[in-house]
Amino acid sequence: xxxxxxxxxxxxxxxxxxxxxxxxxxxxxxxxxxxxxxxxxxxxxxxxxxxxxxxxxxxxxxxxxxxxxxxxxxxxxxxxxxxxxxxxxxxxxxxxxxxxxxxxxxxxxxxxxxxxxxxxxxxxxxxxxxxxxxxxxxxxxxxxxxxxxxxxxxxxxxxxxxxxxxxxxxxxxxxxxxxxxxxxxxxxxxxxxxxxxxx
Amino acid sequence: xxxxxxxxxxxxxxxxxxxxxxxxxxxxxxxxxxxxxxxxxxxxxxxxxxxxxxxxxxxxxxxxxxxxxxxxxxxxxxxxxxxxxxxxxxxxxxxxxxxxxxxxxxxxxxxxxxxxxxxxxxxxxxxxxxxxxxxxxxxxxxxxxxxxxxxxxxxxxxxxxxxxxxxxxxxxxxxxxxxxxxxxxxxxxxxxxxxxxxx
Numbered sequence: 388x389x390x391x392x393x394x395x396x397x398x399x400x401x402x403x404x405x406x407x408x409x410x411x412x413x414x415x416x417x418x419x420x421x422x423x424x425x426x427x428x429x430x431x432x433x434x435x436x437x438x439x440x441x442x443x444x445x446x447x448x449x450x451x452x453x454x455x456x457x458x459x460x461x462x463x464x465x466x467x468x469x470x471x472x473x474x475x476x477x478x479x480x481x482x483x484x485x486x487x488x489x490x491x492x493x494x495x496x497x498x499x500x501x502x503x504x505x506x507x508x509x510x511x512x513x514x515x516x517x518x519x520x521x522x523x524x525x526x527x528x529x530x531x532x533x534x535x536x537x538x539x540x541x542x543x544x545x546x547x548x549x550x551x552x553x554x555x556x557x558x559x560x561x562x563x564x565x566x567x568x569x570x571x572x573x574x575x576x577x578x579x580x581x582x583x584x585x586x
Numbered sequence: 587x588x589x590x591x592x593x594x595x596x597x598x599x600x601x602x603x604x605x606x607x608x609x610x611x612x613x614x615x616x617x618x619x620x621x622x623x624x625x626x627x628x629x630x631x632x633x634x635x636x637x638x639x640x641x642x643x644x645x646x647x648x649x650x651x652x653x654x655x656x657x658x659x660x661x662x663x664x665x666x667x668x669x670x671x672x673x674x675x676x677x678x679x680x681x682x683x684x685x686x687x688x689x690x691x692x693x694x695x696x697x698x699x700x701x702x703x704x705x706x707x708x709x710x711x712x713x714x715x716x717x718x719x720x721x722x723x724x725x726x727x728x729x730x731x732x733x734x735x736x737x738x739x740x741x742x743x744x745x746x747x748x749x750x751x752x753x754x755x756x757x758x759x760x761x762x763x764x765x766x767x768x769x770x771x772x773x774x775x776x777x778x779x780x781x782x783x784x785x
Contacts, residue, residue, distance in 0.1 A: 416702075417619075418617050418619070418620065420616075420617070420620060421617065421619060421620055475782075475783065503615075527782075530782075534784060535783065535784055536782050536783065536784060537776065537780075537782060537783075537784050538784075539776065540773045540776055540777065540782075541765070541773065544765060544770070544773050545773070545777065545782065547754060547758050548751045548754065548773060548774060548777055549777075549782075550754070551750050551751045551752075551753070551754025551755075551757075552747045552750045552751050552754075553750075554750070554754065554757075555746060555747065555749070555750025555751075555753065555754065556750075558750075558753075559746050566740070566743060571743070574739045574740065574743050574744070574747060575747060577736065577738065577739055578739065578744065578747055578748075578778060578781070579777060579778075579781065579782055580781050580782050580783045581736075581781040581783060582777070582778065582779050582780040582781030583674075583726075583729075583735050583736060583739070583744065583748075583778055583779050584674065584734065584735065584736075584779045584780060585733060585734055585735060585736050585737075
């Protein structure tokens, strides 16, 4: 149950990164509330004080993990906001960039999307998610104002449905043996922007 | 904390239906694993043996609840399978009918979609969900074979993304003050079948 390398004795060599990877996996399996520092200590095969050497609390691990997801998504949003071109093209770039973040940081985004708001860290994460939703909605509105998006769907509903597709990846996407992130982004953009129906 | 009617004394009059409603709400708030019969007994204001009078176990409540969602979805699927017309139209009817089930049975579908497979009941629910996914995928394939759906997206991925949109409702749809089920179904079908892009 330890990750000690062959030939190495004593306490396995976790750093913050590898510790976080194990913690996030456990949080996703059992729920954040359902995972105790005791569970984590057993899973890692190190003492609780060895964990506290790296990170002050379970909640701080949660914060680091959901920020890993949120920082990725906001980096894409900032890049798109600074970019030129029609809003509909920027919206497509935002969708493609978000899919790339989901695929690259799947366990972190999974954890983020399951956050329910029971703690301060979770409420802060939900507030940042709402901010991201607003950015998407504003882009849909801008694309509609530019005449590129159909005017008969509500921009807020559209942005929810668009990211409903993107976020569903956490439920069914398996990195090994499945489609690549680019292929998934292509499929989402074809369906969302041009529709399933054959022209 | 009890639901005793005014003027009525003693044990509040739960039947299986009202007991299930409270249980599902609690399961959705705290997670199924995180909710004990003790929690439920406190929330209902009745003893555990009063609960057991209606239902033999917590897992049986879960089974009744997720079947409420699954039976609704399969009723729509059966209706569509027995129907006539092009597969693309039947696919649209399946999407519309599923949205109606989600909106009408929101807490039950929410619980179903969060099931992770830790118990026998949960694994049975996941198996029925996979069966439903196959029905959707087969309809997408049929619509593609009839030349009505673009051939450049994988039918399995398409069915996941389509129901990614539908299922996202459990995350953001609020029955009061929001769009109606029909309006949501319209928005989903417009985006998924015709695309966001204008003309």
